[in-house]
Amino acid sequence: MKLLGLIGFPLSHSFSKKYFEQKFCEMNLLDFSYQNFELKNISEISNLISQLPNLQGLNVTIPYKKEILNYLTDIDSDAKKVGAVNTLKIFEKKIIGFNTDIFGFRKSLTSFLDEKFDSKALILGTGGAAKAVAFVLQELKMKFYFVSRGIKNEKTILYSEIDKQVIENHRLIINSTPVGMFPDVEKFPLLPYEFLTSQHFLFDLIYNPEETKFLELGKKYFCKTKNGLQMLHYQADKSFEIWNS
Ligand SMILES: NC(=O)c1ccc[n+]([C@@H]2O[C@H](COP(=O)([O-])OP(=O)(O)OC[C@H]3O[C@@H](n4cnc5c(N)ncnc54)[C@H](OP(=O)(O)O)[C@@H]3O)[C@@H](O)[C@H]2O)c1
Numbered sequence: 001m002k003l004l005g006l007i008g009f010p011l012s013h014s015f016s017k018k019y020f021e022q023k024f025c026e027m028n029l030l031d032f033s034y035q036n037f038e039l040k041n042i043s044e045i046s047n048l049i050s051q052l053p054n055l056q057g058l059n060v061t062i063p064y065k066k067e068i069l070n071y072l073t074d075i076d077s078d079a080k081k082v083g084a085v086n087t088l089k090i091f092e093k094k095i096i097g098f099n100t101d102i103f104g105f106r107k108s109l110t111s112f113l114d115e116k117f118d119s120k121a122l123i124l125g126t127g128g129a130a131k132a133v134a135f136v137l138q139e140l141k142m143k144f145y146f147v148s149r150g151i152k153n154e155k156t157i158l159y160s161e162i163d164k165q166v167i168e169n170h171r172l173i174i175n176s177t178p179v180g181m182f183p184d185v186e187k188f189p190l191l192p193y194e195f196l197t198s199q200h201f202l203f204d205l206i207y208n209p210e211e212t213k214f215l216e217l218g219k220k221y222f223c224k225t226k227n228g229l230q231m232l233h234y235q236a237d238k239s240f241e242i243w244n245s
Contacts, residue, residue, distance in 0.1 A: 061086065
């Protein structure tokens with residue numbers, strides 16, 4: 001049996017296990033299994049790997065995408081640039097880190113935006129997912145600011161600085177925070193939503209719930225919206241490709 005899985009804490013929001021089980025079934029891969037491993041501390045990873053000799057790969061989710069860097073024997077160059085890893089390939093005592101959120105987000109974003117889209121973007125959050133999003137926007141030569149609760153610098157503004165003009169000048173807003181994710185589905189990022197228009201694109205990396213309050217509020221102001229489900233599927237498929245290469 002080839003064992004794959006997901007580490008993080010908590011994992012109740014995650015659809016990865018369901019997605020992989022369905023994929024194995026569709027591909028008739030009877031010798032593959034995908035399990036969730038809720039780790040209260042990332043230091044538990046070493047024990048987990050040594051106890052499971054048939055473990056070939058893991059996905060990594062919140063809150064460990066950065067902390068996992070300390071446990072790798074090698075890292076893919078893009079994952080290193082982003083400073084976050086969501087996929088581990090495990091073999092012969094090696095643990096190699098990759099970031100397939102980059103691939104997943106790029107593919108999902110480019111199918112969402114009009115070809116002629118030429119506005120700047122706001123990336124809400126400054127965590128691992130936000131860094132992968134920023135990497136993609138840089139590749140696409142799109143200008144952006146991070147938005148943070150506490151960090152203010154050349155590349156990062158505070159939520160309190162977002163006014164009508166900022167919203168008008170940034171027609172792509174990407175929620176890369178866990179705000180609004182199951183079970184806290186009533187929460188939403190603190191933005192002046194009333195300045196949004198039909199020219200705005202709201203992308204939420206969250207996929208559970210299917211429509212977050214962030215997207216619901218965007219729709220109220222006629223924005224185009226997209227959740228993180230397609231990105232999840234694309235990044236999962238890329239992880240599977242890495243595990244089997
Ligand atoms: N669809 C997909 O395939 C996919 C892939 C990756 C991630 N995700 C989702 O993306 C989200 C972020 O993931 P992550 O790994 O980057 O998480 P993370 O490392 O925990 O970072 C999230 C960032 O969000 C901000 N934040 C955290 N709590 C907040 C709060 N209560 N209010 C406002 N901002 C808050 C923080 O930035 P500041 O402290 O600077 O404000 C933090 O750095 C999660 O919901 C995750 O499930 C989805």
